[in-house]
Amino acid sequence: MTGAARDLGISQPAVTKHLRNLERHVNARLLERTTRGVRPTVHGSRLYEVSRNALASIEAALEGVRHDMGEIEGTLRIHAPSCIGAQHLHGMVMKFQNEHPAVTVDLVLDNRHVDLVYENFGLAVQYGQPEQQELIIRSIGSIRRVLVASPEYLKRVGPIDSLDRLSNVDMVTNTTILSPQHTLTLCKDGAMTGVSVRPSLRTNNAQVMINSLKSGHGAGPAQVILVSEELAGGTPGAYPAGVRGQADGRILDLSIDKIHAPCCASLYRFCSSQLTQCRRNRLSF
Secondary structure (H helix, E strand, O other), X not given: OHHHHHHHOOOHHHHHHHHHHHHHHHOOOOEEEEOOEEEEOHHHHHHHHHHHHHHHHHHHHHHHHHHHOOOOOEEEEEEEOHHHHHHHHHHHHHHHHXXXXXXXXXXXXXXXXXXXXXXXXXXXXXXXXXXXXOEEEEEEEEEOEEEEEOHHHHHHHOOOOOHHHHHOOEEEXXXXXXXXXXXXXXXXXXXXXXXXXXXXXXXXXXXXXXXXXXXXXXXXXXXXHHHHHHHHOOOOOOEEEEEEEOOXXXXXXEEHHHOOOHXXXXXXXXXXXXXXXXXXOOOOO
């Protein structure tokens, strides 16, 4: 309710009043309120599914008129993982807003998968293949990961030069890389190999993972972009542990409801071209 009020520019009591009037009009309960939040009822979901294309068409028509007048404006909600959001997407959003100052952006950065429709995101960057069906999807690149450890850790435990050694060291990783059976998938010359590891720390925060690795807490798979300076020898902190990690795809998603909205479609094309340029310039992300 609070988010709806913010998006509509009205008070929360006004949203509640409009909802009650609509429920009275259709003679059905549309939302189920619990202590954990608000979810649509069966009738609410059905009404939304039938009417959302019409609402999107009206929104696109209004925005199209503004676009014809030479101005792109509106509010966009964008979701991305913390790492790529802070290091790449944030700068692209600011550059886009410099060209279109009437656009307001809600940039939400955290490490989870989101439902673009239910959470009202127009655009998202995700790992892997999304499960949602009604999305416009474009692959923008791959993540390069390598297994790394600090010089102090390798000095303490010895070299990690085989899969058997890897199974016996403390593993620092994020919550999505390992399988439920604690199997880490590795890639060498196009061949995939699974190895059972012993996780000592799992976190959903990339910076916590990198700091733990650099402080000698264990070995683990890290995105190259996060340890590029250490690997290049610029500052002490991380050395290759001897085995390469698997590369995961990055996907740029656009809610199909938003594809005809000039504001969202323009940013989608803008980010696609910028991220493609990153790949051509051989930047890891």
